[in-house]
Amino acid sequence: MVDFTESFTEPVTNPTQPLTNFTQSVTKFTQSIPNVTQPIPKFTKSMTNFTKRMTTFSQSLTNVTQRITNLAQRVPNFTIVTAFFNLGSFRKGFWTTFTPELYQGWASVFGRMQNNLVVYTDDLTFKQIIEDSRLELKAQTSVVFIQNRSSLWAFQLRPHIQTIFADPSYPKHHPNTVLADYPCAQHAKYEVVARTIQDRVFPAAHYAWLDVGYFRDIVDQKFSFSLQVPGDFDDNKIAYTKIAEASLSVEPATLIKQNSLWIGGGMFIGTPKTLLTYFEQYKRAVHFFLSEQLMNSDQQMVYGMFTDKGRQIIKPTIELQLYTPQGPGNPWFYLGFHCLRKLNDPTV
Template identity: 40%
Template sequence: MDSNNKVLNRVICCCLSVGLFYFLFCMYYAAKRLEVDDWNQRTSQFTAEMWVNDSELKKIHERMTKNAESISPEVTIITAYFNIGTLNKGGPFGQYTPEKYIKWMSVFGRIDNPLIVFTDSLEVEQIFEDLRKHFPPERTQIFVVERQDLWAFSLAPEIKRVFSQPGYPDHDPNTVHENYSCVMHAKFELVNKVIREKRFNTKYIAWLDIGLFRAVVDEKHIFPLKTPPRFDEMKVAYSGQTKFDPTLTPLEIIAGNKVWVGGAMFLGRPEILYIYTQDYMRAVRKLLDKNLMSTDQQVIYIMYQPSFDLQPRVEIQTYTTHGEDDWFYLGYLLKDAWDISLRAAQPAARFMLSFMT
């Protein structure tokens, strides 16, 4: 009997040791997944003097500070869908059809956050009304807008002219489909519009592309989106794609279809996003004046280049695994809704519990 007990004790000790090792490995891996690159060490350029120079920003700041107790700590999600036909995006999803986008929309029926939707389609308005009917009415705002009334779409003739230049880089749809470029710029116009028109009552705001959560459309559970770990509230959060190269010219970025951050989602405080979206729209104007244009991802890369003649007033914070599939990484960090280190520890906890049951 004693020998059996010794063997059992050794087995238990061995299992606990293995479990502890696995737990520590998961903790290390979780930390590596949140590793930041040198870019995130940059000091925020956002200063108090900005309130003085911008009356609209001052109003936003005063609203956020004077009404701090009544402001929800949640994240308001903003999204939009404009039907511009089938897009030749390539990759594992091939062509992006309106039918695919409608399927991807289903995830918004499970996101337990305040949601603001813009569309030019009565069909899409009805789809979102049906998707969100189990949430309290105040959790969802849907606006049907005329495409021609938006600044972003007013740029279509200019963008088409730029894309039509002989020898201009050919990346379908980025530098081929002028309305696709317009949709990308509309993100920033609409976020700015929501902030200026005070259509939110939360501490944070995030843009979310319709297709970001395409990989989980078959899930059933409701989930909230929260701020990511180690979020710097003086910056705008993005998924990082590559290490920032400060030596590139605007044409090199467009011709090489280069990407620094993934444009599917960005998050920040309203004051920060107000300034950021203003600067983005100014950068679009400057690039068009230089006969250059592509999508938001290239514009962002260009506007943060030291040589570009418009320097953004706020910094970007990147979240990345330094892997090859980080396009939607920030979104899934927010979706997890619990600390990533605890999530990484769960397999180890289940491993050890299996020996106790």
């Protein structure tokens, strides 16, 4: 600090000298004060850099959030279960023949489906096709090879079913009431879905059964997709596509022998709890109809279970939520396409 008293204690020999000395002292004092404005440009620059970094961080956070959202869309909390049991070639309907090769061709569509997928099969070729098509989705895929399909409850019913179909008077609807393995494979759908839940393979809020050929109409297309549970789905029920109006007062024996339709069995949806209960309910229906010497595909078993007589005997506790086909497209596959969300389409 400058001492101003020095300027006024010297002998006055020059009248202007004190003023000169004072001016010099003030100048020295001013120079001795730090330049407080000097750091301001540095501070401003630091704030600018900080703002830029925060902007970059915010953008990175937005990108991470978007990736999480995209992942949630690509891998929804919805596990899909399917199966292929090699029944050889068989007649379907009046003139169509279904072959193992046909199913193998349809299976390629699973390579574009982003959901977790569980596949059961007794066919090594089919197993390899699934593994190859899901190579980029390996972590989301489980293939269960069934060494002996007779180990499944559904195929253990074959001898009894074969006895029913061997009766010349039993109506013939290819392959439902002709090839005993066919209804066995249909019943197995409910069994493998229950097994998937019990084994906690890709645990999820919802599970669906999906026929191998369900998306046969888009096999040749390129877009990837995921399946999402419909927003209006009731978790206490099982979802199916409604194929036809039902007469619930009809005798189960009549609708089973006439091959009557109400729901499409190509896809059904439920929560783990309802599906496990529904499997037990479905088994009760199958065993009852077998005891009555009646058999057909799962579509007739479900229909029969919910007729007036079926309700009295089976006493179902899990009800159905039916989706009525809307707009163009094959009505048999309505529910699946209602759930389908395209993730990219290279043709657009």
